[in-house]
Amino acid sequence: MYILCTVLFVIGIYSIIAKRHIVKKIIGMVIIEYSVNLFLILVGYKAGGIAPILAKGQDVAEFASKGVDPLPQALVLTSIVIGLGTLALMAALAIRLYEKYNTFDMSEINRLRG
């Protein structure tokens, strides 16, 4: 299970290293972000657990013994929204590069800069 999550991470890294298109690099970043979030939640999963939200009239001791880990969920919740902010920042950079050099190709941009 962890290994499959790492395969997802590795696909993102390959996309960042080997692809020339800027949007492909951004897509690699997005995939890495998903895989890291998923990994944190996977670490906190308890087999046969219940969601960390107390229902009305539920016994607290039973809830504490069966609930999944709430801490990674809270941290991932903030990290998803931050990921959206960084994605918008990267998109702004890509638009600006396209306006300046009229291409999305990384090596072409390197060549034009001289």
Added chain:
Amino acid sequence: MTVFYVLMVFMIIGAIVAVETKNMLSAVIAVGAVGVGASVIFLFLRAPDIAITQVIVEVLSLIILIRVTIRADNYAIERRQDNFANIVGLVFVGLFLVFAFWAYKGLPEFGNPLMRVSSSYLREGTRETGAANIVASVILDYRAYDTLGEAIVLFTSILGAFVILRPKGRKHTSEKDKGSFGIIEDKEIKGSR
């Protein structure tokens, strides 16, 4: 248990399609498929908060990525293959997988987490904070500094986007020289043309 493996394989196939396809629009939509698969897997991992947030963030990021790719010539770029980068990428990927497989022996097994702090959150959370949603009580009560930092990061990122995209400050360069749209390296571009 099987549903996790099926969804993970679905996400991996979506990621491979997103990375390898030539058409940019279908690559972006494949990323959307990966995100929706992630949200369904969050739902099965008993994390409804994150499932809601993931779905809706996925829609917004799809809009942003389509805005980036919508008016560009995307086909001509990946004709030439860059063999050196491919080989370096594959070697790095292999090394990373080997080390990750090595490192996962130290982690607790899947479905059997180590919960020292979290079990006390689960036990005391409702009594101490009065909120039934333990995730909300962790975000906004126990670890509210984290949320404050998140607000600052989001603010900084929109500040950066505004500064990068603003149209002022380069009007005079475009009047002088319509070909180039640069601020900083204007002279260099003129020199190279």
Added chain:
Amino acid sequence: MEGMTKIVKTVARLVIGFILLYGASIVIYGHITPGGGFAGGVFISIAYVLIMLAFSKKVAMRKLSNFAASLSDNLGAFSFFIIGLLGSIFSGYFLYNFINHGTPFRLVSAGTIPLSNIAIGVKVGASLYAILVALSIYGRVLTEKEEE
């Protein structure tokens, strides 16, 4: 070229109210049911983005201008900070949950958590809408200038 076709406009006009309402309910009930400030804020921002895509950017800017978006962004972050500061004044710890907790499972309970949820929701919604406005309007202006 004012917005999309008539079908899209009609459906959007019907749906936007429900999206806003759902986002607000997710924000307000964030301490009892799943959800919270982050998810609800993104819902609110996506309602305005739907206005911007379906009609046009002028209509969306008339509903909520760029200045108002950045103002409410700052206001949300600042009110969250103020809540933390009030906690440090009343009890000695920054971001301390100083209001009486009340009984669980009621709407008015859990001290400062609903107030912080509302602040975070306003902040996240306004800032994401501002990002989308920046991406669409500033980029559009430049590409039009490029085409001349």
